[in-house]
Amino acid sequence: MPMLSDFISLFFPQYCSGCNALLIQSEKAICSSCFIELDRFKCQTAKNKFVFGRIEVEEYVSAFDLIKDSVLHKILHNVKYRNDKKSANILGIELGKRIKQLKLHNKIECIIPVPISKKKLKRRKFNQSEEIAKGMSQIITAPVETNWLMRKNNLKSQTFSSRLQRAANVKEEYYLNKKKTLQQKCLLIIDDIVTTGATIQSCLEVINKDEYSIYIASVAKTQKD
Template identity: 35%
Template sequence: MAKLFWGQIKIEKATALFFYEPHSEMSRIILSLKYLDHPETGELMGRMLAEEANRDNFFDGIDFIIPIPLTRKRQRKRGYNQSMEIARGINEITKIKIISNAVIRKTFKTSQTKMNRWQRQANVKDVFAIGKKFDLNNKHILIVDDVVTTGSTIIACAQKIAENYNNVKFSVMSLGFTKH
């Protein structure tokens, strides 16, 4: 998964709990989390992900967790941010501080589920902005998302952070990683 980010962001580590395949049992977990009003699934899966990654010292050196943000409108409609729920589970195990408002999502253009790599990059171009100012200079940030397919969303978010802070390193964690 880390290869998706090479040459795009300063990537340290990347991991996912499982390979994501549509219509699989694991895809039903993501569906439940995102669309069937089960935020507790995110927290549970986040704890499982953190326990698994902790075995390999994945979290060593990570300063903060930043979940991929939703737009305010989308979060109001859903009632929660699935990436934040996953981050909460990770935090329970690691005690690494979550910063939920360092980056905001200005717009949501359209779902990326049926888009190719180039369409996804265009879809997330300029959708993120810096929110509340934190001292992220020289920090190692763990970006958390539910599923990584092409990495476009994470790259756009990380690039916005890197534009505003010096010498930031990134690691990435998600529940699912789509096989190509």
């Protein structure tokens, strides 16, 4: 006998975020062949005492290497610009598994997604890093904290500012919510993609390193030689 979920998928077909193929019942957001494809880009190593700018963290872990025009590239684009919350969640689960493999899950007390401004949140409906963090917390049992590390609204449009000015602006965009006291001391900061590391560095600059041990994880990192 057909199940209710079969009828639902008949009327609301779901398509793969990586290749647009029609998903079958057991697949969620990403089809199984895209998952196999993703496997090829798994990051094998974590980086101990990794440095962002001049700031050292305990460890930096990325689930995947980001290759231009790859399936992952497409999925992350859909997450960021097409409200693909489900894929963000699934990538978060994958990142969580990676953290667990590396046996870091027992150390992490709190997961902190890189924040976006309230203005941007309104426009985009959700913060992709937060969805990734939520997926991850299904694998490693640490709470997700979104009310401590915050991002300011841009004071003015950056469209016409120079690259240098933009970089300077980014530096001052994060702050800690003074009304919130964080009990946990071992933190995992989550971002979707790490490219130059400038965003993570800006976040780290507002956190007191004597007080917290900090781990960083991203779904993808761009390869640098």
